[in-house]
Amino acid sequence: MNYRRPHALLFDLDDTLWPIAPVIAAAETSWHAWLAEHAPEVTQRYSIAELRARRMALLEQRPELVVDLYQLRRVALEQAFADAGADAAHIDGAMRHFHERRNAVTPYADVVPALAELQALLRLGVITNGNADLEVIGLQHHFDTVLASSRFGRAKPDPSIFLAACAAMGVAPQDAVYVGDDLRLDVQGAQGAGLRAVWMNRAGSTAHLEAGVAPDAICASFDALLAWVRGQMRH
Known part of the structure; x- marks a missing residue:
């Protein structure tokens, strides 16, 4: 298991920060x-x-x-x-x-408090295949970098969009962690680009076992994510 201390945490949006x-x-x-x-x-x-x-x-x-x-x-x-x-x-x-x-989304109840605490620990970014407008939603201020496939021209799970986001944040892929709900687009996509990946699995699914995917961590809530990140920061 890789316990390298992360420098940046990047997020998927739809079904990770809010139900879509x-x-x-x-x-x-x-x-x-x-x-x-x-x-x-x-x-x-x-x-x-x-x-x-x-x-x-x-x-x-x-x-x-x-x-x-x-x-x-x-x-x-x-x-x-x-x-x-x-x-x-x-x-x-x-x-x-x-x-x-x-853009009339409602974040999961644990998201906004956890983002504020995570932002105090490390830099935050976004990689999305969707078209959510974080300024309209009111969450833009939490993130240093927001990279959407519509602007970049490639979509997850293409490794280039993960690498471009890391470059924009000035971090090496191995120093970044990606958080998302989709095993193929988010977990496999991020790992394929050299990032660690946290599977946000609120439903307690075991789909990763059938799919043969091994996330670096599995979290059922943003409170659990915050606890995991704090643990990583101690290494």
Whole structure:
């Protein structure tokens, strides 16, 4: 086991700092209602599920869009508007509406207090494949570096995005720890780039055993993460 004292702690966002599924579900419901008001031709033709299916089909055709899920949504919406004969002038407004609702997240109760304590121990950063806006959410001040796949051009688990975040923070990969909920994107991705990885596993899943993945630590809460980091800092 590697007990090297970490210099930086980097985080995934969705389903690590807050639950995302209910937020996206509510955002898409609100988004569809907005479209019904401003571009009824679209919603008369496509349900929420059908618009989602169109995005997934587009992603299969254009896998490079995985790095920017907003662009994926926009391109799919542009196609839906064109097919339905709706006024494309409303696309910008539709995207603004979704952005606002998508950022209406509520961090897990243990996250904000733990971030404040972790920030006092070492430098914090973010690597995300999503499009959360930390300034809107109110957590930007905790992080030295925020690297999103949409800006970088590569998405997790590509090692280059982990290495770029470490370079931006001025730390070697072996001196950084990544925290995330996804075994492939977060744990394997970070370890493949030379970082240590903590699996944030609030549900007590044993999926890592079936997947043959060995996180450097498994934490069920941010309180447990804070305790683990404090232990590492003593080495």
